[in-house]
Amino acid sequence: MISVEEKLGVFTQYLLRKQREWGKQTINTAKDKKLEMVKASGEKIKEEKRSIEERGYHVIFRDKNKIIAQGKNTAKTELLEEKSRILEDFKQAVLDEARNYVGTEIYRGYLVKCLEKVPSILRDRRDIIIFVNDPDSAFVKQNASRVLPDYTITFDALPAGTIGGIVVRDTDNRINCDFTVENLVRTNYKTIGMYLNEVMEKQVG
Structure with missing residues (x-):
């Protein structure tokens, strides 16, 4: 017959084995969660960085187009002013020349x-x-x-x-x-x- 001490020893070994397995599983689960959290944090950081870069790109693109548009408008205005000045000068030249025909x-x-x-x-x-x-x-x-x-x-x-x-x-x-x-x-x-x-x-x- 198996003595009470032997039964207790076997049961104790069983409990210890179960405890180790549970502890190992708990540790592995914690490690997996940690990895998932690190990965999620990394993705979030990348997404935020990408969002910041995109916003920056849109701002730069908008400002670039604004600057180009302003430049075109300025050039157009200056051209019209120059044409108007030349036309006035030409008109005056025509009037001056007309005096010679009188x-x-x-x-x-x-x-x-x-x-x-x-x-x-x-x-x-x-x-x-x-x-x-x-x-x-x-x-x-x-x-x-x-x-x-x-x-x-x-x-x-x-x-x-x-x-x-x-x-x-x-x-x-x-x-x-x-x-x-x-x-x-x-x-x-x-x-x-x-x-x-x-x-x-x-x-x-």
């Missing part, structure tokens, strides 16, 4: 054509005033009596500093025909600007 055959032909347009503009308004510079006065009076024989015409001076041309107005001051050189340039300003812009674009290209 008194020429081309200029006098222009004055006659202006007088010929009066009937189609003033129609039945027969009492008119023609404003003209003194150097052109004799020529305009002579041709006005020929071109506009049915009109009662009063002559007056153009404002001081006017390059040339004429202004025709009915005595009721309802219709005003501005045939001055300045207005000729002004009414063709868009055409001049388009031509100049085309020239500048070719120069840039």
